[in-house]
Amino acid sequence: MKEPFDRVVSVHGATVLRVCRAVVGPVDADDAWSETFLAALRAYPDLPADANVEAWLVTIAHRKAIDVVRRASRHALPVAEVPDRPVEVAGRDLDLWSAVAALPTKQRTVLAYHHLGGLPYDDVAALVGGTAAAARRAAADGVATLRRTYPAIDQEER
Template sequence: MRAPFDDLVTRHGPAILRVCRAVVGWSDAEDVWSETFLAALRAYPDLPDGANVEAWLVTIAKRKGIDALRAGARRALPVETVPDRGIRDPEPDAELQTALAELTPRQREVIAYHVLGGLPYAEVAEIVGGTAAAARRAAADGLARLRRIYAAADSDLWEAHRG
């Protein structure tokens, strides 16, 4: 007959806690110890009779400790100041803002969601309301308007340089 699980915790708990401390250190040892015994509790009914319970628990603790170390390596660490290594937003382009202001709000939204965000027109239509065809039409009209605005600006620039 198999011993009740709480007898295993009482008998082997201190040794497993020492193993956890050796694997992950004192700060995370109790969490790993808890994870070890939760996993053991789930697997205990399937443990073969006559198995070396302490070795089985040590193996679980070792694996849970490795999992905790890997998770810790991926966890962000708090710092006083965040290093500036990210992508900086460019200064707002006044010409682009002026051009976008000439579009209807629906055209701006559809262009943002489809062209910039990469969403299919069906999803854009769900967000802004209407049909996929209407979203496609708003994007086409908005892009055509932007092309005309930029074409006019380019021709003005060309004329200024020719002069």
């Protein structure tokens, strides 16, 4: 039996948003999130009952992120990296997202799908191309760069 879609949103909504923020940046992330869940809602009745829902969502998010980036580059709008509201947490987050945004695309997306979306490297490789080993290396390189450009990460360890 399939659970109500609202449950899917409450369980996986935060994860998908973090993936979107890492892949397309904080400004376009909301758009990518909305497109992802709207597409997921449309397809949900046909999803096999035993499917890995989070991996399914991350796969949709990957496609929607590509769409959002394409649309943004077509319109060639300047991207204002300013939060809607001056919230302290958002300010701190923004530093991180800037550090993430500075990563090469491959490292950024691999890091998002594996570390945030929980996809195994085999699945990540299927999405972004290349081998699982290459995906693993790209993620490791990305994390190493983040440690350098955003040292606060290590201070925040629990």
